[in-house]
Amino acid sequence: MAGLLPVDEALARVLAGAEPLPEEWIAVGDCDGRVLTRDLVAGRSQPPEDVSSMDGYAVRAADLPGRLAVIGESAAGRGFAGQMAAGEAVRIFTGAGVPVGADAVVMQEDAAREGDRVLIAGTARPGQFIRRRGLDFTEGLTGLAAGTLMNPRRLALAAAMNHAIVPVHGRPRVAILSTGDELVEPGTVPGPGQIVSSNALAIAAVVRRAGGEPTLLGISPDRLDATLERVRFARQSGHHVLVTSGGASVGEYDLMRDVIAAEGAEPGFWKIAMRPGKPLMMADLGAMRLLGLPGNPVASFVCSMLFLRPLLLRLAGRGDSAEEPEEAVLGADVPANDLRADHLRASLAQRDGRLVATPFPVQDSSMIRVLAEAEALILRAPHAPAVAAGSPCRILRLDR
Numbered sequence: 489m490a491g492l493l494p495v496d497e498a499l500a501r502v503l504a505g506a507e508p509l510p511e512e513w514i515a516v517g518d519c520d521g522r523v524l525t526r527d528l529v530a531g532r533s534q535p536p537e538d539v540s541s542m543d544g545y546a547v548r549a550a551d552l553p554g555r556l557a558v559i560g561e562s563a564a565g566r567g568f569a570g571q572m573a574a575g576e577a578v579r580i581f582t583g584a585g586v587p588v589g590a591d592a593v594v595m596q597e598d599a600a601r602e603g604d605r606v607l608i609a610g611t612a613r614p615g616q617f618i619r620r621r622g623l624d625f626t627e628g629l630t631g632l633a634a635g636t637l638m639n640p641r642r643l644a645l646a647a648a649m650n651h652a653i654v655p656v657h658g659r660p661r662v663a664i665l666s667t668g669d670e671l672v673e674p675g676t677v678p679g680p681g682q683i684v685s686s687n688a689l690a691i692a693a694v695v696r697r698a699g700g701e702p703t704l705l706g707i708s709p710d711r712l713d714a715t716l717e718r719v720r721f722a723r724q725s726g727h728h729v730l731v732t733s734g735g736a737s738v739g740e741y742d743l744m745r746d747v748i749a750a751e752g753a754e755p756g757f758w759k760i761a762m763r764p765g766k767p768l769m770m771a772d773l774g775a776m777r778l779l780g781l782p783g784n785p786v787a788s789f790v791c792s793m794l795f796l797r798p799l800l801l802r803l804a805g806r807g808d809s810a811e812e813p814e815e816a817v818l819g820a821d822v823p824a825n826d827l828r829a830d831h832l833r834a835s836l837a838q839r840d841g842r843l844v845a846t847p848f849p850v851q852d853s854s855m856i857r858v859l860a861e862a863e864a865l866i867l868r869a870p871h872a873p874a875v876a877a878g879s880p881c882r883i884l885r886l887d888r
């Protein structure tokens with residue numbers, strides 16, 4: 489089996505020329521999972537003035553203990569307009585501006601209201617229960633740097649800094665096509681020999697998690713004209729990536745190489761030294777990158793994680809979140825490997841402070857149930873020798 493491309497080389501070709509997508513401005517509420525293209529600077533200070541952190545009374549610490557005249561009220565967004573003099577207090581609420589002249593806040597639990605007076609029996613430390621202007625952030629501060637991956641917490645900060653729209657890298661648009669006469673959609677009644685299509689839905693979920701936007705193109709029969717029609721639709725509708733599943737191997741009905749040729753392109757590669765996933769192929773159809781994944785469900789999923797996901801992270805501007813393998817120890821003996829880099833589905837456990845990866849006994853690339861149970865892939869290099877349980881190994885976690 490000469491001519492199988494090493495996994496690293498295949499990944500390099502999949503990523504070649506892929507750059508973060510151009511900037512677009514979107515509503516701040518929609519930016520979870522996006523990557524900022526510019527620094528976000530605070531448009532205001534927070535809090536915008538000294539404010540109380542408690543419900544109670546604004547006082548002058550020097551007046552305490554004492555009985556003070558309550559001369560007004562300061563509520564959040566409706567501050568006290570006047571000035572506070574010696575012997576005076578202002579009723580105040582959490583988040584409200586501290587009146588001019590006050591230097592501390594006393595919690596209402598420590599005060600006894602007596603009509604228009606308040607009796608405070610204890611003392612107060614100057615500055616007590618006051619949040620200073622700009623405690624959280626000051627105007628002009630770079631609160632979020634270009635390149636930041638937004639999450640719900642950072643989204644809140646962007647909004648608080650008063651950004652209604654934010655600049656982010658575009659989202660990769662990914663068309664997904666299942667091919668195969670035998671396939672039917674979930675929820676239908678399969679005829680004799682038919683298979684419920686699951687690959688495309690799994691790929692779409694991988695796409696979303698990597699920051700992309702999937703378009704499900706449905707199922708194409710094993711006919712060149714029908715498949716080409718959908719591939720052309722994906723190109724014309726401006727998708728950055730087309731992922732196909734099935735039809736990648738050498739059988740009579742395996743059409744993907746014909747599709748690439750009919751589009752006037754050449755495969756950037758076909759056949760990788762890996763298991764599962766050997767018949768993976770790639771081609772550039774104009775501006776759209778095609779990844780032709782094998783139909784076997786485990787091969788399709790593993791190739792999505794190893795090739796599609798890094799491509800999408802790169803396009804979405806998340807390329808620096810590189811997914812390096814982790815160290816673990818084997819929970820079972822593993823036989824010598826052949827020329828294809830193996831990706832063994834494994835369960836994970838912590839034992840004696842060590843991460844233990846145990847491969848499932850049956851590794852057939854059709855087995856979706858084992859894939860669903862697996863937490864990681866054990867990475868086995870081509871021609872790796874047999875190793876015993878307890879030996880070190882490298883793993884890639886599957887839940888990302």
Ligand SMILES: Nc1nc2c(c(=O)[nH]1)N[C@H]1C(S)=C(S)[C@@H](COP(=O)(O)OP(=O)(O)OC[C@H]3O[C@@H](n4cnc5c(N)ncnc54)[C@H](O)[C@@H]3O)O[C@H]1N2
Nearest residue numbers: 666683685686687688734735736737742766782783784787
């Ligand atoms: N003579 C050879 N035969 C095969 C080779 C080879 O090198 N020489 N490679 C094998 C390997 S490795 C793989 S992987 C498969 C990949 O084949 P295809 O990409 O052509 O996939 P299909 O034949 O279309 O389907 C394979 C299998 O997967 C099921 N399938 C397909 N699509 C879906 C879907 N959307 N959801 C769920 N299941 C799906 C399909 O029903 C088949 O059972 O080729 C080997 N053969």
Ligand code: MOO
Nearest residue numbers: 764765766787853
């Ligand atoms: O990719 Mo195939 O699943 O290696 O069997």
